[in-house]
Amino acid sequence: MHGMSQSEHGTKDAPLLPAVAEATWPGFAGVRQPEPMRRPHRLPRPVSPTLLATLVAGLDALAVILSGVVLQYVPLERGSPSPQLIAFFAALTISLAGFGGGYAHAALFGGRRALSAALGALVMGGSGLAAAALVLGAPVTFRPGAAMLWLGLATPMLLAGRLGTAAAFRAMPQLSRQRAVLVGNGPQAARFAASIAGRRDQGVTLLGLVDNDASAAVGSGSLAYLGPVTALDGMIRRGEVDQVILCMPWAEERRVRDMQAMLADYPVDVCLAPDLLAYRHDAAEAPRLLRLADRPIRGWAAVVKVVEDYALAIGALAIAAVPMALIALAVRLDSPGPALFRQRRTGFNNRDFYVLKFRTMYHDAADHAVKQQVMAGDPRVTRVGSLLRRTSLDELPQIFNVLRGEMSFIGPRPHAPGTRAGGRPFEEVMARYAARHRVKPGLTGLAQVRGWRGPTETEDKLIRRVESDLEYIETWSPWLDLVILVRTLLAVARMRNAC
Secondary structure, eight states, X not given: OOOSOOOSOOOOOOOSXXXXXXXXXXXXXXXXXXXXXXXXXXXXXXXXXXXXXHXXXXXXXXXXXXXXXXXXXXXXXXXXXXXXXXXXXXXXXXXXXXXTTTTSGGGGGOOHHHHHHHHHHHHHHHHHHHHHHHHHOTTTOOOHHHXXXXXXXXHHHHHHHHHHHHHHHHHOHHHHSEEEEEEEOHHHHHHHHHHHTTOTTOOEEEEEEEOSOGXXXXXXXXXXXXXXXXXXXXXXXXXXXXXXXXXXXTTOHHHHHHHHHHTTTSSSEEXXXXXXXXXXXXXXXXXXXXXXXXXXXXXXXXXXXXXXXXXXXXXXXXXXXXXXXXXXXXXXXXXXXXXXXXXXXXXXGGOEEEEEEEXXXXXXXXXXXXXXXXXXXXXXXXXXXXXXXXXXXXXTTHHHHHHTTSOEEESOOOBOTTOEETTEEHHHHOTTGGGGGGSOOEEEXXXXXXXXXXXXXXXXXXXXXXXXXXXXXHTOOHHHHHHHHXXXXXXXXXXXXXX
C-alpha cells in the first residue's frame, strides 16, 4: 500500500489518446488538427439499462404481489393464495417476461411488443396456476376461478406500471439513454443517426461525430462535428460520454482494431455500427450494434460494489474511530505538524483527487517533486510513522475518501502522478498502465495481498502490480472482494504481531 512519497503536488494528467492516435491513424502525424466545431451540452449521467430493467421487473412483480394481497380480502370457498404461492407467481411472471424479451432496453419504452411480452407472461403464469389447481386439486387448495380472478386483478396493475414507467423514461431521455459519440465515416454516421432518429426505444443520445478528417462533417447531416479523435480524451475524462460507436466499414478491420485499442483504457462501452447501405435492415427495428468492449463492473454489479463500499466504510469507521483518534494524538506528540496530510493521486477515469493519510514523515521533509520513494530506514520517517507504515494504519483516513465516493474499499491502489519505476514513469514502463483507472482505486487490492506493495525500485515490480490490478478488474466479483478483505485483515494482524 506504500511506495509513494508524501507530497501534495504532482504533474498534470497527460491525455491517453494523442500518442496512440498519432501512430495508428493514417495521415494523422504532422497534420494540423481542426478545431472542434461544437462542444456537446453537458448531460447528466444516465441510469444503467440494467437498473432500469430491474425497476420495471420489480414493478411487474409488485403488481402480482399486490393483487395477491387484495385477493386475501375476497371470500373464497377454498381460501386465498398463500404467501409462498404469491411469491412463486411473481417470480414465474417476471421469468417468463424476461424470456420473452419483456425487459430488453427497447421494451422499457413501451410499445405493443413490450406490453404483449409482459401480459403474455402474466396470462401464461396465471393459466399455469389454474391448470395446476384443476389437475392437482386438493394439494393446491386453490380453485381455477380464483386464479383467473387473480389474473384479472393483476393485469390492470401491471399495465399501469408499464405505461407509467415507459412514459417517465420517454419524458426523461437524459436519464434513460446512454450518451454516445460516433467515430468515423461521415455519411455512414449520418445514415446510422437517421435510422434511430425519433425512435423512442433508441437507448442512446447522440452527442455528435469525431473524425480526424474535418471534411467528415460535410456528409454527417445534422450531427455536430466535435473535432478529431483526440477530442474523445477530454470528453471521456470529463464524464460526458458513456458509449463510443464506430461508424466504419466492417471490412476495414485494421482501422477498427486500432480504434478499439485506443479506447481499451477508458471506462466506456465501444460498439461497431453496421453500414446500412451494405447490409439489409428492417426499418421497423433499430439497427443492432456489435459490442466490442464493455465498461467493467457495470449494471447491478456496480450497485453491489457501491453498497459494499459504503457498508464496509461505515463498519470500519465505527470500529476504527477510537483507534484513529489515538493515532492522531500519537502523531502530534511524536513530531510537530498536523496529524493528517493530503496527497494528490490519480483515480477513476484518470482524474486526480486527494487521499487522506496519517502523517508518517517529519513535516518539513515532504518530497514535493515526487522524485524519491520512501525506502526502508528512510530518515524522513518519524518513529510513530515507521510503525504506522509497517502496519498500514496510516491508510485508515482513506475511509473518508471511500465515503466521499472517490475510492472503493477494495480496488487498485492509487499512485501519485509522476512516480517512477526503475527511473521511468509508470506510463512508459507498461503500455496498459492507464487501464487500471477504469475503476475507482481502493484501500487494498489484489496486488497488495499478493505481496506487490511498497516501493517500485524495478520495472518488474510495477509490471507485476499492474498485472494483478488488471486481473482484478477483469475478474471482479463480490466473492473476490471478500477473499481480498480477509487476506488483508490476516496480513495486518501478522504485521501487528511482529511489531
